[in-house]
Amino acid sequence: MSAVRKPITPKPARKREKVLVILQEQCKQCGLCIEFCPKNVLCLTDIYNRKGYHPVTACDIDACVNCEFCERICPDMAIFLADREEAKEAYEKGALQEGTVIPEFEAEKEEK
Numbered sequence: 001m002s003a004v005r006k007p008i009t010p011k012p013a014r015k016r017e018k019v020l021v022i023l024q025e026q027c028k029q030c031g032l033c034i035e036f037c038p039k040n041v042l043c044l045t046d047i048y049n050r051k052g053y054h055p056v057t058a059c060d061i062d063a064c065v066n067c068e069f070c071e072r073i074c075p076d077m078a079i080f081l082a083d084r085e086e087a088k089e090a091y092e093k094g095a096l097q098e099g100t101v102i103p104e105f106e107a108e109k110e111e112k
């Protein structure tokens, strides 16, 4: 072991490259993404979509590590990761299809 002590400096907050996008009208409440998310980011809402299901949302979006497991496991392509800048532009223009939720941007809006 080295006798030289290294300074302990905190790592900068990890900026996620992508944002989580949920198409709540496409969700069929199968729960697979919730079960397979390694960080317990996802949960069900208590609202109903047009199909009569409770769609998924993010209950702890800060914990998301962009692993894409949810995207890979969803049989309905209702959840995926998108390029941050492109998603931001569409979100700010209101150019998202109905039922689209981007939890990270929603959280930022609530903080303002």
Ligand code: SF4
Pocket: 020, 036, 037, 038, 039, 040, 041, 042, 063, 064, 065, 066, 067, 068, 069, 070, 071, 081
């Ligand atoms: S990308 Fe990974 S950590 Fe983020 S919500 Fe999906 S499964 Fe969970």
Ligand code: SF4
Pocket: 026, 027, 028, 029, 030, 031, 032, 033, 034, 055, 056, 073, 074, 075, 076, 077, 078, 079
């Ligand atoms: S895997 Fe897809 S369809 Fe199933 S609960 Fe998650 S988002 Fe909804």
